[in-house]
Amino acid sequence: MTNTKWLSALLAGTALTVASTAAMADTSLVTMTRNAAGEGVTFYISPTADMPASATEVTIEGELRGLLTSTKADGSDRDTDLGTRARVVVKGKTDTSVGTVGAYVRFNQSDFSTDDNYVDADKAYGYWEFSPGVTLTVGRNDSVASVVHGADWDGTQNFSGAGAGLTNASANQANVAFTSGPVGLTIGLEHSVVGSDLGVAASSNFSAGDFSAQLAGKTAKSDDTDIAAGDSAYGIGGGVGFSSSGFSVSVGAATGTGLASEYVSVNDGDTSDDKFTAMSILGTFSMTETTSVEAWYGTGTIKDIANTAFDRKVSGYGAGVFWNPVSQLRLGAGAGTRTLEAANTAGTATVETDTTVVGVGAWFKF
Numbered sequence: 001m002t003n004t005k006w007l008s009a010l011l012a013g014t015a016l017t018v019a020s021t022a023a024m025a026d027t028s029l030v031t032m033t034r035n036a037a038g039e040g041v042t043f044y045i046s047p048t049a050d051m052p053a054s055a056t057e058v059t060i061e062g063e064l065r066g067l068l069t070s071t072k073a074d075g076s077d078r079d080t081d082l083g084t085r086a087r088v089v090v091k092g093k094t095d096t097s098v099g100t101v102g103a104y105v106r107f108n109q110s111d112f113s114t115d116d117n118y119v120d121a122d123k124a125y126g127y128w129e130f131s132p133g134v135t136l137t138v139g140r141n142d143s144v145a146s147v148v149h150g151a152d153w154d155g156t157q158n159f160s161g162a163g164a165g166l167t168n169a170s171a172n173q174a175n176v177a178f179t180s181g182p183v184g185l186t187i188g189l190e191h192s193v194v195g196s197d198l199g200v201a202a203s204s205n206f207s208a209g210d211f212s213a214q215l216a217g218k219t220a221k222s223d224d225t226d227i228a229a230g231d232s233a234y235g236i237g238g239g240v241g242f243s244s245s246g247f248s249v250s251v252g253a254a255t256g257t258g259l260a261s262e263y264v265s266v267n268d269g270d271t272s273d274d275k276f277t278a279m280s281i282l283g284t285f286s287m288t289e290t291t292s293v294e295a296w297y298g299t300g301t302i303k304d305i306a307n308t309a310f311d312r313k314v315s316g317y318g319a320g321v322f323w324n325p326v327s328q329l330r331l332g333a334g335a336g337t338r339t340l341e342a343a344n345t346a347g348t349a350t351v352e353t354d355t356t357v358v359g360v361g362a363w364f365k366f
Contacts, residue, residue, distance in 0.1 A: 029046040030043060030044070030045050030046075031043075031044045031046075032044070039061060039327055039328060039365050039366065040059050040061035040062075040089075040366070041059065041061075041366075042057055042058070042059040042060075043057070043058045043059075044056070044057055045057075055095050056092065056093070056094045056095075057092055057093050058090070058091075059089075059090070059091050059092065060088070060089070060090055061088070061366070062086075062087065062088045062365065062366045063086070063087045063363060063364065063365045063366075064084065064085070064086050064087075064363075065084065065085045065086075065087075065362070065363050065364075066082065066083070066361060066362050067082070067083045067360075067361045068080075068081075068082050068359055068360050068361070069081055069083070069357055069358070069359035070357065070359065071355065071356070071357045072355070072356050073353060073354070074352075074354050075353070084110075085108070085110040086109045086110075087106060087107065087108050087109075088106070088107045089104070089105070089106045089107075090105050090107075091103065091104040091105070098128075098130060099128060099129045099131065101126075101127070101129075102126065102127050103124075103125070103126040103127070104123065104124070104125055104126075104127075104139075104141075105121050105123070105124045106121060106122055106123040106124070107119050107120070107121055108120055108121070108122040108123075121140075122140075122170065123140055123141055123142075123170065124139050124140050125137055125138060125139025125140060125173075126138055126139055133178060133179045133180055134178055134179075135176070135177045135179075136174075136175075136176055137173070137174070137175050137176075137177065137188075138173070138174045139172070139173070140170055140171070140172050140173070141170060141171075141173065142168055142169075142170055142171075143168065143169050143170065143173070143190060143201060143218065143262065144171075144173060144175050144186050144187075144190065144201035144203050144218070145190075145202070145203060145216045145217055145218035145237070145262075146168035146203075146216070147166060147168065147214065147216060147237040147238060147239050147253070147254055147263075148168075148214055148216075148239065148252075149212070149214060149238075149239025149240060149241050149251055150165070150166045150239055150250055150251060150252025150253075150279070150280035150281065150298070151163075151166070151250070151280040151281065151282040151296035151298055152166055152168060152252075152280060152298075153168060153252065154241065154250040154282050154284075155250070155282040155284070155294050155296055156320060156334075163265045163266070163298070163316065163336075163338070164280075164298040164299065164300065164314045164315055164316030164317075164338045165264075165265055165279055165280035165298020165299050165314070165315070165316065166237075166253065166254060166263060166264070166265065166278040166280040166298060166300065167262075167263065167264065167265035167278075168262075168263075169261070169262035169263075171190040171191050171201075172190065172191040173188050173189060173190040173191070173201070174188055175187060175188020175201070182206055182207050183204075183205070183206055184204070184205040184207075185202070185204050186202065186203045187200075187201075188200075188201055189201075190220075198220070199218050199219060199220030199221075199233075200218060200219055200220070201216070201217070201218035202216065202217060203215070203216035203217075204216070210242055210243045210244060211240075211242045212240065212242075213238070213239070213240045213241075214239055214240075215237075215238040216236070216237055216238060217234065217235060217237065217256075218235055218259070219232055219233065219234040219235075220233050220234075220258075220259075221233070232257075232258075233256070233257055233258025233259050234256045234257060234259065235254055235255070235256035235259040235262060235263050236254065236255060236256055237252065237253055237254025237256075237278075238252070238253065238254075239251055239252030239253065246285060246286040246287075247283070247285050247286075248283070248284045249281065249283050249284075250281070250282045251279070251280075251282075252279065252280055252281075253277075253278065253279035254276075254277070254278050254279070255275075255276065255277045255278075256275070256276060257274070257276070258274065259276070260274045260275075260276040260302050263276060263278050263300075264276050264278045264300035264302055264314070265278075265298065265314070266300070266312075266314040266338070266340060274302045274303060275303045275305065276300065276302045276303070277301050278298070278299070278300035278301075279298065279300075280296060280297065280298035280299075281297050281298075282295070282296045283296070290323055290325050291321070291322070291323050291324075292321070292324070293319065293320070293321050293322075294319060294320050294321075294322070294334075295317075295318070295319040296318055296319070296336075297316070297317040298315065298316055298317075299314065299316075300313070300315075309343050310342070310343050311342075311343075312340065312341065312342040313340075313341040313342075314338060314339065314340050315338070315339050316336060316337055316338035316339065317336065318334060318335055318336025318357075319335065319336075320332050320333065320334025320335075321333055321334065327365065328364065328365045328366065329363070329365075330362070330363040331360075331361070331363075332360065332361050332362075332363075333359070333360045334358070334359060334361075335356070335357065335358040335359070336356070336357050337354060337355065337357075338354070338356075338357075339352060339354050339355075340352070340355070
């Protein structure tokens with residue numbers, strides 16, 4: 001199926017499913033609405049006409065992003081490129097006799113440059129809230145141990161193409177989340193990127209008003225014999241965020257051994273035995289109701305346990321200005337720079353490479 005057909009088929013299939021569900025019972029009630037921001041379409045299906053509260057919800061949302069960037073790295077010619085990314089999210093939930101059961105699937109297509117493009121579901125999970133404030137989730141999603149603060153999580157850092165510092169990873173997982181008021185705790189098993197065994201991840205969160213905080217971490221068995229202390233790999237991180245009078249700040253940091261590929265945004269080569277640190281900070285200022293400015297800084301260090309000649313350090317900063325006249329449209333322009341300090345190909349000397357990116361972008365939603 002071509003890329004121009006899969007979205008139409010998905011939307012048509014969902015509409016047909018909703019319609020056929022309604023047709024199964026003459027007393028069923030189907031309504032359709034958009035959220036408060038005017039994005040997405042939600043179908044509400046009630047089992048009887050005299051029961052207006054929805055028992056089932058199915059929501060479809062979509063986004064298309066286009067970025068025109070110009071990149072210049074030391075020793076290389078300037079590269080100007082136009083990239084696009086399309087996403088469609090389908091999510092639904094049903095109130096049942098044993099609690100709320102739901103699922104979330106995000107279809108993603110980020111490379112339209114070749115004839116053999118394919119669409120993948122980069123996030124897909126199901127959940128069961130079997131008790132108030134207690135939810136079981138199984139599938140692929142952001143790692144439980146991802147730091148949910150900083151430039152990569154809260155900002156548009158990679159809009160400039162020069163991201164640096166802290167990042168987050170997705171993982172196949174099964175977890176249980178507990179929520180009570182402003183406090184949340186999630187514990188689960190995750191697929192390990194450093195070995196064939198499962199890892200254990202946990203995150204505690206606090207959110208009240210304009211302030212939020214998190215502490216998270218994960219550990220997994222590593223196949224790399226260079227890692228000391230029982231062949232274990234781990235990562236631990238956290239962050240804080242607050243906002244006031246149109247200005248917000250989000251800061252995140254992490255450290256560990258053997259999981260650099262999950263926490264540091266720029267890597268080259270094997271990182272399974274590396275010690276790492278990473279952090280980033282994002283400041284956002286709303287100049288008007290429709291215009292905002294983002295500024296960010298990030299840094300990360302990777303130290304190779306077996307060979308210090310291959311230690312790497314990356315740092316970067318950037319800024320962008322964005323215009324959101326309506327929730328369905330976002331336009332922006334920005335610039336960023338990144339400095340990578342790494343060994344040359346022979347591992348005999350450290351080479352510093354600067355990369356600068358300027359770009360403009362457009363985001364369209366339905």
